Amino acid sequence: MVTKRIKGTIHFLFENSLFLIFGTLVALIWANSGDAAFHKYHDLVHHEWIAHFFGEGGHHHLNLHWVVNDVLMAFFFAIAGKEIWEALLPGGPLNDPKKAATPLIATLGGMVGPAGVYLVGAMMLGKMATLSNGWAIPCATDIAFSYMVARIIFGAGHPAISFLLLLAIADDALGLLIIAIFYSTDVHPVWMVLPVIAMVVGFVFRRMHLKSFWWYLLIPGALSWYGFFKTGVHPALGLLPIIPTMPHAKTDLGIFMAKEMQRHDTLNEFEHWWKNPVELILCVFGFANAGVVMASVGDATWLVLGGLLVGKPVGIFLFGFVAAKGLGFGLPEGLNLKDLVVIGFAAAIGFTVALFVSDAAFGPLAKGPEKAIYGPILEAAKMGALGSFSAAILTLIVGKLMGVKKVAAKTGDTGHH
Numbered sequence: 001m002v003t004k005r006i007k008g009t010i011h012f013l014f015e016n017s018l019f020l021i022f023g024t025l026v027a028l029i030w031a032n033s034g035d036a037a038f039h040k041y042h043d044l045v046h047h048e049w050i051a052h053f054f055g056e057g058g059h060h061h062l063n064l065h066w067v068v069n070d071v072l073m074a075f076f077f078a079i080a081g082k083e084i085w086e087a088l089l090p091g092g093p094l095n096d097p098k099k100a101a102t103p104l105i106a107t108l109g110g111m112v113g114p115a116g117v118y119l120v121g122a123m124m125l126g127k128m129a130t131l132s133n134g135w136a137i138p139c140a141t142d143i144a145f146s147y148m149v150a151r152i153i154f155g156a157g158h159p160a161i162s163f164l165l166l167l168a169i170a171d172d173a174l175g176l177l178i179i180a181i182f183y184s185t186d187v188h189p190v191w192m193v194l195p196v197i198a199m200v201v202g203f204v205f206r207r208m209h210l211k212s213f214w215w216y217l218l219i220p221g222a223l224s225w226y227g228f229f230k231t232g233v234h235p236a237l238g239l240l241p242i243i244p245t246m247p248h249a250k251t252d253l254g255i256f257m258a259k260e261m262q263r264h265d266t267l268n269e270f271e272h273w274w275k276n277p278v279e280l281i282l283c284v285f286g287f288a289n290a291g292v293v294m295a296s297v298g299d300a301t302w303l304v305l306g307g308l309l310v311g312k313p314v315g316i317f318l319f320g321f322v323a324a325k326g327l328g329f330g331l332p333e334g335l336n337l338k339d340l341v342v343i344g345f346a347a348a349i350g351f352t353v354a355l356f357v358s359d360a361a362f363g364p365l366a367k368g369p370e371k372a373i374y375g376p377i378l379e380a381a382k383m384g385a386l387g388s389f390s391a392a393i394l395t396l397i398v399g400k401l402m403g404v405k406k407v408a409a410k411t412g413d414t415g416h417h
Contacts, residue, residue, distance in 0.1 A: 017144040019279050023286030031291035041291045068288045070235045072281045078239040080172045085243050092252030093166045101329040106320035107170040113315020114138035114307035121303045134361045134381050136178045138307025140353035143168040149392045150346045153399035155406030159334040164343050179234050183360040187232040194227025195241045202245025213270035216246050289355045296379035304384025313344030338402040345395040354385035
């Protein structure tokens with residue numbers, strides 16, 4: 001009985017991304033326990049194990065922060081990439097352009113709104129020169145926590161859940177493009193030949209009927225990651241090119257469908273194996289990135305929060321309204337405009353990806369000669385990313401005001417797998 005309870009508790013922790021919250025809280029408490037404690041935390045996270053780790057000009061250092069953000073987070077983005085890839089397959093929500101039109105246009109609003117609020121705010125403060133690079137931070141949506149909050153409000157069977165998940169997956173896809181295009185540093189395009197070679201090797205492996213995902217990770221995966229690293233594109237995106245090369249099902253059952261656990265193709269086996277390890281990686285990610293002093297609140301904090309809490313719901317609603325009513329694409333059956341308002345607030349929880357983009361936007365600047373300027377901005381931006389958890393409370397309030405009624409899940413409906 002005790003063993004069963006322990007297993008149940010562990011399962012609950014993994015399914016609700018509570019390891020990430022744990023790592024974040026440990027970092028916050030440690031960093032805010034006095035100057036000595038903060039310096040110990042900073043030394044642990046940023047202490048160089050080997051200086052200038054196979055980098056040129058001393059731009060790369062082997063430390064805990066680098067290992068987590070540049071290496072381990074590649075598996076987090078690979079799983080996100082897996083969901084995006086499958087959504088394009090027959091049966092997937094992105095396979096039918098007409099059905100996907102409204103959530104995709106709403107996703108665009110969920111990018112334009114936050115970025116617009118952030119940039120207008122920076123312009124009004126007269127600090128575009130120092131703050132503008134963070135425009136993409138509030139564009140992020142944390143799938144796990146947005147999904148969790150939405151399920152509490154709508155219930156697992158409400159069409160709003162599928163709409164939000166599709167919106168969040170599309171948000172992830174655009175976010176990955178933004179990181180690759182706008183937050184690449186010191187780019188050397190010639191090295192992109194390695195990811196291309198990696199894809200070719202992956203397809204050859206598939207023709208050879210190699211079923212184990214380890215073949216794809218250890219050879220083309222490592223090659224692709226190194227190509228991204230040397231190119232200057234964020235190496236956390238380095239496993240994305242090999243996702244389509246793994247043997248996979250010909251159809252998609254839907255985003256996060258429990259039935260996927262019954263599929264044993266290479267791509268699904270990859271996700272089944274890595275799902276829990278990625279939760280532990282997110283725990284370490286939270287620990288390595290969230291250790292900011294609460295007094296770090298600054299202009300960037302309010303711009304990020306404004307983008308997420310105002311720009312995100314307004315952008316999603318306005319663009320979704322135009323797509324559904326103005327362009328005639330309509331809303332899914334059972335979904336109305338009030339639900340769209342609530343979805344917009346649920347999508348405003350940026351957290352994980354917003355923390356990651358904060359570091360991508362200001363981290364390199366904070367390590368250079370202008371560290372005194374950009375170091376505090378990075379910390380302030382992270383406070384905004386952490387503060388986006390307040391969107392969960394706002395979503396619950398707005399859900400009550402809009403009179404949202406829960407819909408129970410049907411057998412085989414959307415659910416964490």
